[in-house]
Amino acid sequence: MNRKIFNIFSIGFVKRDKDGIFVQINESYRPALKQLDSFSHVIVVWWADKFDNDKNRSILQCAPPYAKDKVTGVFASRSPQRPNPVSITTCKILDVNQEKGLIKIENIDAFDETPVIDLKAYFPVTDRVREPKIPEWLTNWPEWFPDGGIGLED
């Protein structure tokens, strides 16, 4: 089957300032935030715009930072260097202000002004695997999403 191309657009962006870390949603999409405040976590889908170039989008294998001696395919990693630089980060929700379009989150591994393309409430039934298996070279990693979230420093 041939390659198909689709248009994806930003619905907002990551905002980092002295008051914390936020997802700022464009005004026209704010009604889509209704009820998000009844969830503790949200999956932020964002576009790794700094890696959106032909070179990075042609990278298929990498030596991940957590296992530098292991060459893995990018589909077995969370590297932002991949054919489509779509990233997903689970984030703890601290506050939702629907009127202002601001979701205050605990942390995210995206830079200030990174385009956000979707938000999805975290559902245990779809997202929480009871006994996931990972390769032995990753077993020194935490078994759960950390309280402080996943940030740029991780």
Added chain:
Amino acid sequence: MNRKIFNIFSIGFVKRDKDGIFVQINESYRPALKQLDSFSHVIVVWWADKFDNDKNRSILQCAPPYAKDKVTGVFASRSPQRPNPVSITTCKILDVNQEKGLIKIENIDAFDETPVIDLKAYFPVTDRVREPKIPEWLTNWPEWFPDGGIGLED
């Protein structure tokens, strides 16, 4: 900040046949599958192409099937009717054939021939939340990803 538009393209597609349910990866991307077979689960990122039209992409609120009396924002739901019809489904991996570009999966809530745009190995540290909170009208749902996966019938 203004809306930005990005190009996303299919790297493969969902394949349903008498032998099971597969993600078929286009030949040029198959090196990116290396090591995926050392994980039990993969997050399949797919494009809900049947909902990729102006009408469905303008829907911001819905009455989800699991709570028909509740109007929620689409960002608080997993509806495929949303501004960017990007879907993510966690799938149990049954087999990875890198040479043929075939990942056999237990289940997925996507139709045959649905475009796939990314694969990400499921990492407990990024994806598994110990105590997620959900609204009370969802508390009769399973607390864990089911053994049989998430399929079209769910």
